[in-house]
Structure formats: C-alpha cells, structure tokens
Amino acid sequence: MSPAARLRGLKPDWLRDPKVWRTEVLAGLVVALALIPEAISFSIIAGVDPAIGLFASFTMAVTIAIVGGRRAMISAATGAVALVIAPLNREHGFGYLVAAVILAGVFQVLLGALGVARLMRFVPRSVMVGFVNSLAILIFMAQVPEMTDVPWPVYPLIGAGLLLMVFFPRITSVVPAPLVSIVVLTVITLAAGIAVPTVGDKGELPSSLPVPGLPDVPFTPDTLTTIAPYAFAMALVGLMESLMTAKLVDDITDTRSSKTRESVGQGVANIVTGFFGGMGGCAMIGQTMINVKVSGARTRLSTFLAGAFLMVLCIVFGPVVSDIPMAALVAVMVMVSFATFDWHSVAPKTLRRMPAGEIAVMVITVAVVVATHNLAIGVVVGSVSAMVVFARRVARLADVTAVVDPDGGTVVYRVTGELFFASSNDLVGRFDYAGDPVKVIVDLSAAHVWDASSVAALDAVTTRYARHGKTVEITGLNGPSAHLHDRLSGELVAGH
Numbered sequence: 001m002s003p004a005a006r007l008r009g010l011k012p013d014w015l016r017d018p019k020v021w022r023t024e025v026l027a028g029l030v031v032a033l034a035l036i037p038e039a040i041s042f043s044i045i046a047g048v049d050p051a052i053g054l055f056a057s058f059t060m061a062v063t064i065a066i067v068g069g070r071r072a073m074i075s076a077a078t079g080a081v082a083l084v085i086a087p088l089n090r091e092h093g094f095g096y097l098v099a100a101v102i103l104a105g106v107f108q109v110l111l112g113a114l115g116v117a118r119l120m121r122f123v124p125r126s127v128m129v130g131f132v133n134s135l136a137i138l139i140f141m142a143q144v145p146e147m148t149d150v151p152w153p154v155y156p157l158i159g160a161g162l163l164l165m166v167f168f169p170r171i172t173s174v175v176p177a178p179l180v181s182i183v184v185l186t187v188i189t190l191a192a193g194i195a196v197p198t199v200g201d202k203g204e205l206p207s208s209l210p211v212p213g214l215p216d217v218p219f220t221p222d223t224l225t226t227i228a229p230y231a232f233a234m235a236l237v238g239l240m241e242s243l244m245t246a247k248l249v250d251d252i253t254d255t256r257s258s259k260t261r262e263s264v265g266q267g268v269a270n271i272v273t274g275f276f277g278g279m280g281g282c283a284m285i286g287q288t289m290i291n292v293k294v295s296g297a298r299t300r301l302s303t304f305l306a307g308a309f310l311m312v313l314c315i316v317f318g319p320v321v322s323d324i325p326m327a328a329l330v331a332v333m334v335m336v337s338f339a340t341f342d343w344h345s346v347a348p349k350t351l352r353r354m355p356a357g358e359i360a361v362m363v364i365t366v367a368v369v370v371a372t373h374n375l376a377i378g379v380v381v382g383s384v385s386a387m388v389v390f391a392r393r394v395a396r397l398a399d400v401t402a403v404v405d406p407d408g409g410t411v412v413y414r415v416t417g418e419l420f421f422a423s424s425n426d427l428v429g430r431f432d433y434a435g436d437p438v439k440v441i442v443d444l445s446a447a448h449v450w451d452a453s454s455v456a457a458l459d460a461v462t463t464r465y466a467r468h469g470k471t472v473e474i475t476g477l478n479g480p481s482a483h484l485h486d487r488l489s490g491e492l493v494a495g496h
Helices: 003-010 018-046 050-067 079-092 094-113 116-122 125-147 154-171 177-192 221-253 259-275 285-294 300-315 318-322 326-340 348-353 356-372 375-395 452-467 479-488
Strands: 399-404 410-419 439-449 471-475
Touching: 018 050, 018 079, 018 177, 018 285, 018 300, 018 326, 050 259, 050 300, 079 094, 079 221, 094 116, 094 221, 094 259, 116 221, 116 259, 125 154, 125 221, 125 285, 125 326, 125 356, 125 375, 154 177, 154 326, 177 285, 177 326, 221 259, 221 285, 221 375, 285 300, 285 326, 300 318, 356 375, 439 452, 439 479, 452 471, 452 479
Parallel strands: 410 439, 439 471
Antiparallel strands: 399 410
C-alpha cells in the first residue's frame, strides 16, 4: 500500500466522503435544535437556570466526541440525571450540585476502569426489547404536555410536521426530513403570524460561552459525605442509560463499540461539564435516535457538531431559534417515538411464538420504566425478573430416576440436569430413605453442581441415609463439580 493510500485509510469517513460529511453536519444541526427545549426542561427539573442545562449539553456532547464515546451517540443533560441531583441542589445549593457532577464523573471513570461495563452481557434480549419500547413510550409521554391546553393551531402544525417527515424522504434524502419540517413550520408560523408556544417560551437562551471554574463549596470531609451518595447514584444511572443506549445503537448500526471506553468517556465528560458549571448528563436516547435512526448519522462528527451548533444557535441565532414553534419539535419527537418502538415485538404472530416468561419480562420492564420514569430501575427489575424466570425454567430440567440392582442390595439414583439453589431444594425429597437397600449410589455423570446449595443438598441426602444405617456413594462428578464438592462437603452444616 502506498503512503498516500495509507494516509487516506487513516482519515475518518466524513473526510473521505462528502456525502457522509453532509449527513453528519445536517444531523448535528437537527439534534442541536431538538436539544434546546429539552435541555431547558431538564434545567427546570433540576431547579437551575436554563443556561446551566444548555451549557451541560454543549460540554457533554463536545467532550464525549473528543474522548471517544460510542460513534453517533448523543450525550447531554438528561432528565434522569436531573431527577437524581435535584434534591441536592434544593437542600444545599448549586455549588454542591456542581461538585457532585465532578465526583460522579470520577466514579464513572473508576467504574469503567474496573470493568463494570462488562455486566451489560447479562442484560437479556427481553429486557432490551422492553427497554426500547418503554423508551418510545416515555418519549411520546414527554410530548403530551406540549399538546394539552394549547392553542388549536398547534395540532394541525404537528400533523403537518409528521406528514412532511413521512413523505419528504420519498422526494430526496439529501436533507434530513426533521430539519425540513422544523424550517417549514417556523416559516409558516412567522409568515402567518400564528400565535403558538415557541422555544423562547421555555426560557432565556445564553448569550455567551461557559467559563471554567471550581465549585463554590468548602473543600472538607463534610462536603464529600454530603455529595457522595448523590454522585454515586448519578454515576450509576448515567452509566446504565449510556450503556443501554450504546447497545441499542450497536444493534441499529450493526457495529460494535467499547462499553469500557464509553464508561470512561462519560466520566471524563461529566468532570469537564462540572468544571464548566454544568448540571452533568449522560447519553440521550431520544436525541440519539434522531441522530442515528432518523438522520442517518454514523460518526462522532455529528455528536461534536450537535454540541457546537447548540451554542452557535443560542449565542448567534438566539432570536431566530426562540421563534421556532414547539409544535415542530414535538412532531420530530413523536416521529422518533414511533420509529423507536419495536412493533414486531408486540405483533400477534410474535407473541404466539414467544415463551410466556420472556413476554412477562418485557412487560415488567416496560411497566416499571413507565411507572418510575427511570430507565435504569426498569432495566434492573427486568434483569432480575429474567433471572428468576431462567432459574425456574432450568430448575425443572433437574430430574432423579432410581434403578434397583437385581440382587436387591444396591439402588442407583441417576441425577440429570443443572443443580443449583433453585433445583437442589427439591433434591432431598426425591429419595426413599427408609425403603432403599443398604447401599445407595448417586450417579451425577449427567448433572453439574453449580453452588454451595447443591453441595449442602447432597450432604443432607448422605446424612439422612446414615440415620437409617445406609451408605451413600456419589459418583460421576465432572472436574469442576468434584472440586466444588470436595471443597465444601461436610463444611456447610453446623456441628461438622
């Protein structure tokens, strides 16, 4: 390969292909427009000035793009983080909130370095589907307040925006349909003088860039103990939402990403955001869907430009942006919610074929997320439910069959399946202690011993036979099972 060809190979896609560059730039602009009202809304939830949420969205997006987060994923100020830190701001003040954001970033870097992201492999598909569907429902529910108690022109504007986004891509895909919808609806409302809620009604836009500085708190152990619980909760919620979003983008784009790198990147972004006086954040699932699924972005350029355009729109084009009707942005988010929902998962044909346990896990995940408005809690509850369903299913696979030797002096019990806490609980009751011959063989060649509960159950079987003056021989243990049994047998019951 020639040096010139090697150099071309090192260039990112958006530098090699003008079409990719155009897609990334326009996608970043659409996301930036949609970020403004949401960042302001999250600022209100956290109890801070709207500029704080906008600054956080700017620094989060720009930093995560530079330090190497998941390609095309958008990180900014989020409602989940706002809910966690709102009590801290209310009870102790803004300085403590900023300090907690910085500490949360440190926790995320440490958790990422410790490999906590690898736990994502234990999130089953049914939970992931529930996560996606509940996300779509939450995105739609978040738009409902913008469609209630509003002037009647809002409804035809939303309808027109949806029609534009459905039919415009059939004409051309050069310009993202959401951007066209926002521009057209803004022009219509301004030209016709239609009085509807606008972005400016959400709050005042900042007029200058954020300035770095230290949080205004006493640097004492008392401050640390005050902010640590909030910071740790924020770190966990932020990582959960970011890693789930990264996994979702992996599936949509059919590519892989480093979850450890994403965790560390989120931490660095929150540290930077804290030093710039922002409220912190994590991956924004709705904005990421706009970027990846609706606009077709695939690189970190769109993430960077979303943050950069956000500040340019606020500082340079603030008066124009303030006139954008909320109906235009509501239409975009409604379209995103419909595009995000996994309609195949609720199709009658799919539901007839799916195991009842997996359907239950999906429903539980959706119900918990919608009830709590917290994606992290829903994923945890859904994963625990999936583990319970799995344990019950595997427990039924364990079986015991008995064969009496022709001479009547020996009985062989053949145990098959996986022995662990759920299946071994019934094991003790499967033997005829009083009626069996004096010699009993328990054949485990078709079984596997997984935990201490199973070893304790085997010890209990041996002990009960011993009370009747009978001996038990356990045979057929595979290597790992034999090692566990030899190490724990006789040590799990008091008095041994």
